[in-house]
Amino acid sequence: MAHEAYHDMDEGESELMQKSNAKGSPVRLVLALIAIAAGVFLAGRFGFIDQLRDIEGLRLWFQGLGAIGYVVYMFLYILVAVFMLPAAAVTIVAGITFGSIIGGVLALISATIGACVAFLIARYAARDMIVAKFGNNPLFKRIEDGVRENGTSFLILTRLVPVFPYNIQNYAYGLTSISLPTFALVSLITMAPGAFIYAYLAGEIVTQGVSVGLLVQFAAAGLILFGVSLIPKYIAKKRGISIK
Numbered sequence: 001m002a003h004e005a006y007h008d009m010d011e012g013e014s015e016l017m018q019k020s021n022a023k024g025s026p027v028r029l030v031l032a033l034i035a036i037a038a039g040v041f042l043a044g045r046f047g048f049i050d051q052l053r054d055i056e057g058l059r060l061w062f063q064g065l066g067a068i069g070y071v072v073y074m075f076l077y078i079l080v081a082v083f084m085l086p087a088a089a090v091t092i093v094a095g096i097t098f099g100s101i102i103g104g105v106l107a108l109i110s111a112t113i114g115a116c117v118a119f120l121i122a123r124y125a126a127r128d129m130i131v132a133k134f135g136n137n138p139l140f141k142r143i144e145d146g147v148r149e150n151g152t153s154f155l156i157l158t159r160l161v162p163v164f165p166y167n168i169q170n171y172a173y174g175l176t177s178i179s180l181p182t183f184a185l186v187s188l189i190t191m192a193p194g195a196f197i198y199a200y201l202a203g204e205i206v207t208q209g210v211s212v213g214l215l216v217q218f219a220a221a222g223l224i225l226f227g228v229s230l231i232p233k234y235i236a237k238k239r240g241i242s243i244k
Contacts, residue, residue: 058089062097069097074110081114082121084167091195092202100203104196111195112188115170119183122174130171139164140172147176155183159190193224 062069073094080087091111094103122130134140143164146154155178158164164172173183 058093059097062093070106073097073106074113077107077110078114078117081111081167081170082118084118084165087111087167088198091198095199095202096205098203100200103203104199107199108188108192108195111191112184115187115191116180116184118167118170119174119180122171123180127175130175134172139168140175143169143172144176147173147178152178152182152186155186156190159186197224 062073065072073090077087077090079085080090091107094107094110097103098106143154143158146158155173158169
């Protein structure tokens with residue numbers, strides 16, 4: 001079924017993919033495998049995953065970098081998305097380090113770029129490998145079937161209600177007929193509430209400290225996220241779309 005989705009792509013994109021594959025798919029596949037293996041090795045070797053959970057350590061590190069810290073942060077977030085590492089702590093660090101608003105914007109843009117990089121890796125660099133390894137995986141097949149039957153609506157619903165692991169979605173959608181601009185725009189919009197809420201609250205804790213007002217904001221944020229999660233479920237029910 002993974003191969004069927006490729007035939008649904010527009011002719012221009014299909015032609016581009018065919019030319020790309022003909023010009024050295026094995027080389028790109030080897031390079032992608034080397035990059036992924038190196039990333040996983042370095043993450044484990046230097047305790048990278050543990051460092052992602054060390055919010056105070058990350059905050060001090062970014063502040064020490066000065067203006068270049070913005071670029072480094074974005075690069076770090078992209079790596080987190082590509083290697084499917086924990087992203088919540090990195091989003092919180094944005095609010096703590098760069099402030100509530102700027103941190104939210106930076107985290108959102110970085111997360112979107114990272115998702116798109118993973119999407120492109122799945123579509124062009126490691127497509128054959130992913131199809132061979134995960135083509136019959138129920139999760140990948142469910143996303144593929146959902147896109148074929150419901151198009152962009154399925155993408156929107158699963159991004160708002162991540163019934164499938166979010167980082168895995170980035171790769172899975174790269175194997176479908178969804179275009180990169182559509183994927184990027186939907187990802188940007190659907191990730192915005194979470195990115196801004198996490199970054200904002202983290203920034204407020206640093207600048208204002210824990211207070212009754214902050215606890216009220218936490219409660220309001222929880223209600224907002226809960227409400228957002230109900231919207232796609234309602235739409236899915238009305239349209240008869242199954243996202244489970």
